[in-house]
Amino acid sequence: MKDIFFDLSVRSVRLNLMRSILASIGIVIGVVAISSMGMLGTNMQLQVKDQLSSGADTIVITADAVRMGPPGSGSTSSSSSATGITKTQLSKIKLAAGSTSKLVPVYLTNTQFTYGSVPGRGSVYGFNPDDITKFLTIENGTNIGGINDALVGSTFATNFNLKIGNRIRIGQDSDTSRPVLRIVGILAARGMSSDNVNTDNAIIVSDDWYTNQYGGKDIYKQVNVIVKDINTIPDVKTAIDTKLNTDKKTPVVRISDASSRLSGITSSLSSITTFILAIGGISLLVAATSIFNVMMMSVNERIQEIGILLSIGTEKGEVRRMFLYEAVILGILGAGVGGISSLIIGYSVVSYMIGTTKYFFLPESIMYIPVGMAIGLVVCILSGLYPAWMASNMDPIDALRSE
């Protein structure tokens, strides 16, 4: 059945097309703001969660002192002044962590190097080669065997177009001795990991080569404790804390794990999401006033017509329906265009701000489009309620007399 009141609304919208479109643009903007902001926040959270979950079983222990800055980038051993986890602390950690946990002491500095004639800069991690396979994945090639063997991260390999068997020269051009490393393996991409070991853009060498080159033997940047059962993390943390931080006022080590960092990051991310959603909400509020305004204009221009409708036997409910249809039409127009725009704008914003759209079409992200559209439509209908009510409650005689 074709409803005559719907026809009347369509014609009224058409008659004032420009005005209606302008009012709907407010809704379009509101819908786009809500959905793309919501999607941006969600994609951000999804990505961070994904990346941080890779180190969920790891406790990171660092020296709780102000570091003197990273060891010098040159070949001279300058790290002797830097503080770190000492050998005695390491054995205490080992005791406290228990036999089921795996310990990975980490040496870290950064350096200049050249590959062929191309200069570059990157992190250098020193590990006991046996530790490497405990938590890193070698995607191509083999683990470090000889003293001059090295692994490189995936981004690093791609950027410099490195292959297994290639050689890189460590240190600045001006350095007198410039050792050469041979690449024996390339690591799988790791992303931003919660255990603070970010190998994607790094060179990994054996601890022997590292201490030989940079010194600082048995003074570690950090020690990672990989527990067997994630649920024991709080207990292991307490054990390490009791063992090492004997003086509570001046703790010597800082102990952190993925979940504490994850919850910190996700809670701040979700408050950012809420904030940007609120901005979207404000734009819808503005849209609501413009819809309200247009509806009031429509009612006021049609007072005599309303008088005619009422005087020849139109029910109040039918008059109300006619004006609500008008609000719905504006809403559908705005929400429809807004939905399509959200898809395009949201996708671009997410891909630009986050760098990946792999979470974009997940339900928890894409649902912001229908949600935004629904909110836009509801806002429209709410804005139309009062004008419609006003129209239906006019006195037909007064309305007829108005010119």
Next chain:
Amino acid sequence: MINIPLIRFADVSKVYHLESGDLTALDHISLDIQDNEFVAIMGPSGSGKSTMMNQLGILDVPTSGELFISGRDVAKITALERTHMRRDMIGYIFQNFYLIPLLSAYENVEYPLILKYKKRDESGKATAILKAVGFDEAMSAHRPTQLSGGQQQRVAIARALVNDPKILLCDEPTGNLDRKTGFQIMDILCGLHSKGKTVIIVTHDPKIAEYADRTITLEDGRIAA
């Protein structure tokens, strides 16, 4: 219950409460109008003619007294029932035609049928009635603004008739038309009267009033003759 009139004003007054004081537009009117009467209401400007028509059209209810239409006291029924009486029993024809500007001539006539049956007309009734007032299909597609005054009034008559009401209320139906067109409209109304409608017409024109069986003259809200 034999001689119950179609319309009975029983001591009806209508008072407008204005800032400048109360204005009595209808002053204790008592009047019966029988089924199938043709009544003309005359009187000077401001004498209460339109006010009386609004009472008859149940757009308003008396301040005091009772108005019975078809035996029902219009003040004692709900607003929705009044709306339905307006739709089903009364055809209203106005001086300014008052067609719905967004609807075509055909749709204007179809509109009361939609109100009554809650669906578009498939019976061809609207077309038939338009034809009876001299409208062909091509002209029926026009919007009111594309029609002359006489044509608009024909559409308005067709609209008033389409739900087959007992009562036709015409408030100066010829007031905005030239004499010739006015008489054409009056001929249509006469024809309807002879087919059984009760016609009540407000006019300033004694020539128009001559069509009626009975003339009621109002003066200051009272019946003078």
